[in-house]
Amino acid sequence: MRDVVKTVSISRTWKRVYELGQSLNSNWPIQMLCDAQIQNERRRIILSSVVRIFNNSTLPLLILNVDSIDPRNRHRVARIEVNKDYHVPIDLLYAYSSLPIFIGIDEGEEVNDFFSFDWEKEFAEERMLKLKNGNEANFIVFKELIMAYTENTDQLDRASFNLHIHSALHLTNLLPIDIECSIDNVEKCALKPSQLHLVTSGKRSSNLIFTIPSYDNIKWISEPVDLKIEGKSDKNEHLKMILRVDAYHESYRLLLFSPFWILNCTDLKIDFQIENNRTFIDVIEIPYLICPENIASETSKKGQIFIHESEQSDTTVAKLSEKFSLDVIKSTGLTSCKVSNNRIYMICVDIATSSFGLTKLVTLSPAMVIINKSTIGIEIIETASDQKQNKCESINPEQLIPFWPRNTKDITARIRYADNQITSSPFKRTQKHRALLRMDDEERPAIFC
Secondary structure, eight states: OOOOOOOOOOSSOSEEEEEEEOOSSTTSOEEEEEEEEEETTEEEEEEEOSEEEEEESSSOEEEEEEOSSOTTOEEEEEEEOTTOEEEOOHHHHTSSTTOEEEEEEOSSSSOOOEEEEETTTOOEEEEEEEOTTSOEEEEEEEEEEEEEEETTSSOOOEEEEEEEEEESEEEEEOSSSOEEEEETTTEEEEEOTTOEEEESSOOTTOEEEEEEEEETTEEEEOOOEETTSOOOOOSSSOOOOEEEEEEETTEEEEEEEOSEEEEEOSSSEEEEEETTEEEEEOSOSSOEEEOOTTTTSOSOOEEEEEEEOOTTSOTTTOOOOOOEEOOOSEEEEEEEEEOGGGOEEEEEEEEEEOTTSSOEEEEEEESOEEEOOSSSOEEEEEEETTEEOSOOEEEOTTOEEEOOOSOSSSOEEEEEETTTOOBOOOEEOSSOOOOEEEOSOSSOOEEEO
């Protein structure tokens, strides 16, 4: 290329493409990009080629100069670190008539393998490289066009090109538990909750096997998942999850999640029902993961609660609670569950949408709790007509316990000291208020409620 003199306009902040001469490709002249920017109240001028490469993979990449006659004769031009970018030199862009860029992986002094990408004709391609250890590394090369002006005119009819190099598969664990994933029985990865993993060997046609090492004291192993085939749920009694596959720059973004997390903060064993899908929720600290059938349907999802009072209770009397909507962004409300002896449990249902928007967090808790903020042990007894009706509940200092009154409409109770059984007069807890209860005790004559 001969020496060329160009007048470059820097009066406006925009990209402009200048032609510098004819290249070996008759359809594509040699071009230079001028990107005028303003940073920190200073004008910044960047002169470069029209191709910029972004390394969004997990491996350092190499830009190579490859002999057109003997491909084994190649040498390094530049190294692109992970999450860095690089403007390809102008002379290298037009060294061949077909306008390829040669890319390899930096594994040491010798380049084991490389691939080419025709930045003129190709748009989004999957590429594979052999590593020195015998494994494969799969990439997606995606070409993004950025419009630019023709030299110093107002004609917006030129373009620069950003080449984004991604790992073919991105896997994110959106479950509250650890998972493991095997990709084509070659690469295995372990993911913590909310962890993102960029899969090196995986490709868009891979087979995946997911393993949950421990959930409900059981190890769960999925059937192989073929990414070429859209999955359909079965009706067997399995732990169901959703593997969502999104495409970004033609690379696959895999999200493993459960539509509902049910957290039981009561001391009761509960059945949680969504439509016709019923799940037993034990009293444990981790959330239960629920994926009902027909989750993709547009019908509104309704939830119901059934309480297992005790093994001796009459389960035929117990009834499901009234239905409550699960299709909300945020909601808190009360639902009632009837069990034997005409007893009614009031459950607080708090529904929140996860930060990633794909999961509903449903927390079940008692409508009333008792917290002992004193320095001594106390007991609380529900009363009716000034008579003891329910067994007393003991509460240690700083302890919190659920309180399940039998009379949910007119709650009356007494408090007594655990050490000497001195009891307060009855007080009502149907409304929010504060009370100072008199206690017939010289050392502790009152208790604040």
